[in-house]
Amino acid sequence: MEIIKVSARSRSTAVAGAIAGVIRDWRQADVQAIGASAVNQAIKAIAIARGYLQEDGIAIVCVPLFTEVDIEGAERTAVRFTIWTVDPSALPDSLLAVAIPSQNEMRAALFD
Amino acid sequence: MEIIKVSARSRSTAVAGAIAGVIRDWRQADVQAIGASAVNQAIKAIAIARGYLQEDGIAIVCVPLFTEVDIEGAERTAVRFTIWTVDPSALPDSLLAVAIPSQNEMRAALFD
Numbered sequence: 001m002e003i004i005k006v007s008a009r010s011r012s013t014a015v016a017g018a019i020a021g022v023i024r025d026w027r028q029a030d031v032q033a034i035g036a037s038a039v040n041q042a043i044k045a046i047a048i049a050r051g052y053l054q055e056d057g058i059a060i061v062c063v064p065l066f067t068e069v070d071i072e073g074a075e076r077t078a079v080r081f082t083i084w085t086v087d088p089s090a091l092p093d094s095l096l097a098v099a100i101p102s103q104n105e106m107r108a109a110l111f112d
Numbered sequence: 113m114e115i116i117k118v119s120a121r122s123r124s125t126a127v128a129g130a131i132a133g134v135i136r137d138w139r140q141a142d143v144q145a146i147g148a149s150a151v152n153q154a155i156k157a158i159a160i161a162r163g164y165l166q167e168d169g170i171a172i173v174c175v176p177l178f179t180e181v182d183i184e185g186a187e188r189t190a191v192r193f194t195i196w197t198v199d200p201s202a203l204p205d206s207l208l209a210v211a212i213p214s215q216n217e218m219r220a221a222l223f224d
Binding site for chain 1: 140142148149151152158159162172173174175176177194196202204206207
């Protein structure tokens with residue numbers, strides 16, 4: 001399974017589509033980002049992908065962790081997000097209350 | 113339960129300590145961030161908190177979503193992270209392989 005690499009210039013909706021596709025195929029996806037802007041794009045993408053997958057009754061959770069990566073011979077600290085599917089009944093009640101993708105998610109997607 | 117608000121100037125280790133404390137007491141924590149730098153600090157804090165809690169055998173997962181908040185009368189889109197505890201056996205194998213808080217997490221914490 002390939003790691004989905006996100007940069008500061010990645011479109012969050014495009015990354016969201018990639019995440020949703022990998023999750024549908026593999027039930028797990030790994031996303032990697034280096035730097036604050038890329039991490040922000042990655043999080044937006046995960047939030048949007050959550051909405052896409054919810055429409056199919058698929059609930060996802062994620063865990064962020066630090067990892068060292070080699071970028072053209074230099075060691076950089078990246079954030080890696082592991083995302084996987086869970087039974088929707090395992091979600092906290094506060095998340096069930098926002099179970100329908102909101103207009104906010106759509107708006108944030110537009111302003112990518 | 114209070115929402116833990118993270119700004120671009122928040123120290124990620126301090127936020128991590130707050131998250132770990134709330135998780136220990138309530139098994140769930142909510143974190144809110146507005147803007148790329150604040151989102152990045154929040155994610156670093158969650159990654160560090162994951163390490164802290166793992167030492168106590170507590171596994172956490174999170175879900176990011178968009179939410180509208182009122183900041184001094186203006187509507188802003190924030191990212192809210194809901195974090196909660198899961199049975200460690202529910203984690204994907206790839207996360208069990210990095211079960212011990214790594215030096216990277218410690219290093220990232222130092223460079224806050």
